[in-house]
Amino acid sequence: MASAASAPPATKGSLREDLTCAICCDLFHEPVMLACMHHFCKPCISRYWRTTHGPVTCPQCRREFSCRQFQTNFLVAAMVEKVRATSSHTYIKNLEKQLRESLDNQRLRTEEHVSSIRRGKDTMETIKRLGADLQARVKGEFRALHQILHDEETCILEQLRREQEEELEKVQRHLEALKLAIKELGENVTVLQQASAVTESMVLAELPQLRPCATVNAAPEFDANAFSSKYMAPLQYITWRKMFQSLKPGPSPLSFDVDTAHPSIKVSSDKTVAVECDTMTRHVDNDKRFLQCVNILATQGFHSGRHYWEVDVGSKPKWDLGVASESIDRHARIKLSPETGFWALRLRNRNEYSVCTQPCTRLQLGSCPERIGVFLDCEDRRVSFYDADDMSLLYSFANGPRGKVFPFFSPCISGNSQEPQPIKLLHYPPVALSG
Incomplete structure (x- = not known):
């Protein structure tokens, strides 16, 4: 059997039933309690007992009592008045008004939260769109800087390549001139060797005819320090200085009017x-x-x-x-x-x-x-x-x-x-x- 502590709370309907007189079937009026613990309206139980001959009984459980005795239950009376008050037309109208106001307030707050969510989502979209635009702008700015650096690097490397080829060509031409001179000298050596061999059996009348050898200029001087100095310079600083010509916007050279x-x-x-x-x-x-x-x-x-x-x-x-x-x-x-x-x-x-x-x-x-x-x-x-x-x-x-x-x-x-x-x-x- 469930205890009173664990029993579910009584609803308004069941409470009204509990506070209803079994004789008049209406809310108690001056509720009184009999010895058997049943409650009735004082007027109702009084009228009921006046019509009874012999021992009086409880209208509900039929328990007999030796005397006509009951006691007023003030707690039940208070509960009846509260139920009667909450059942009045004015009370119900006021309660309905409060209910409508509470409902409107809850709906308004819900709409405000929904609007806030919508604004929050719009803000998120704005942030994403603005972030994407700013990312594109930042990438474009740095792409321009990268292009400036790439162009400057390409220019310097191309200049280095040309100067290197010029120096190599100088040395190559000198080497080829030396090779040609060595070849011509070798041919003359051969002629002289052949003439030397003939002198063992006969007397030479004259020296053999020798081919004129090409004149070879002195080896070109290569100044490694001069060649490398411009590329061993502070290239980053030089490039940074040059970048001012290409920066957009670059620092404006203002003057006072x-x-x-x-x-x-x-x-x-x-x-x-x-x-x-x-x-x-x-x-x-x-x-x-x-x-x-x-x-x-x-x-x-x-x-x-x-x-x-x-x-x-x-x-x-x-x-x-x-x-x-x-x-x-x-x-x-x-x-x-x-x-x-x-x-x-x-x-x-x-x-x-x-x-x-x-x-x-x-x-x-x-x-x-x-x-x-x-x-x-x-x-x-x-x-x-x-x-x-x-x-x-x-x-x-x-x-x-x-x-x-x-x-x-x-x-x-x-x-x-x-x-x-x-x-x-x-x-x-x-x-x-x-x-």
């Missing part, structure tokens, strides 16, 4: 160094010149292709640099941001780096770069900044400029008693190195 320089900026004669100065320099007013902000642009502008340049900022405590749209207002004081036509990186207080967004985006850098590389991809509309010493990415604008832009710089006014430090445009001109 003095016509755009704020009057507080002094530019070197070769237009590669700019520094702030305390006094205004003499200048010609024009529409290109910055008048409110201490800025300057490069002479070179770009509207297509990919371009890279490097700027030496040294240990300057503050500076701005990046790219600026051709249409920017150069006569007003403007807050740098893509919305105003500037995609720029800035430094303040020697180690506070930030990107000129709205609002500014602070960067946490492990070290202070002294050379900044700027990469402009006009097709992908991307402007990226690098620590040029190790080419680590500092920040990249994904929604870059449209139309023509110019490299932009600001040496800033340092505002202290120290000697102003310049910013310099770094050049890597292609150097013609003979192979």
Whole structure:
């Protein structure tokens, strides 16, 4: 027999049956318990016993009782009230409302999870597609480098082969001349030997006629050191220098446009160094010149292709640099941001780096770069900044400029008693190195 602890919980239907009076077949009203442990409504059992003559009995088990006695069961009464309350129309409506709300909430959460799964799958496809495109791009970039190295290797090996053949041909021609001379000398030796044998039996009247021998020049000198020196040179470095002519993009040889320089900026004669100065320099007013902000642009502008340049900022405590749209207002004081036509990186207080967004985006850098590389991809509309010493990415604008832009710089006014430090445009001109 199953114990009470292991018995399955009663359902609402079976509980209602247990709390139903066997006389009126309705929920107990003022439930009372007889000595036989059966329960009835107090009014019901009272009426039942009034109609009974003789000993009273239990309507269910027919057990006889000597007196009409029962006791109120308050626990059963409480249970009956709870069942009656949960069976009311208002309670059921409220419960149905809660059920609908819970169902709607579960369905909404399910739809959100399904949508999240769909977005996650879309993100995975985007990652795969973007990864495949980037892999193709990386392979293409390195394929171009491999081709440059392969072409340079082929050129050097071909030059070595030609020079080797030239040296071998010199020696070969000398050897053939020597062989011919030896042959001719051998023929003359034979003639002289024959003449010598004749002299034993007769007196020679004259010397035999000898063939003129070819003149053999001195053996060509072969300078092994001179031959090998160009191929024992630092070929990797020489090739690296030559590669600048073929890099796409290669470092752009920028120069400052003095016509755009704020009057507080002094530019070197070769237009590669700019520094702030305390006094205004003499200048010609024009529409290109910055008048409110201490800025300057490069002479070179770009509207297509990919371009890279490097700027030496040294240990300057503050500076701005990046790219600026051709249409920017150069006569007003403007807050740098893509919305105003500037995609720029800035430094303040020697180690506070930030990107000129709205609002500014602070960067946490492990070290202070002294050379900044700027990469402009006009097709992908991307402007990226690098620590040029190790080419680590500092920040990249994904929604870059449209139309023509110019490299932009600001040496800033340092505002202290120290000697102003310049910013310099770094050049890597292609150097013609003979192979």
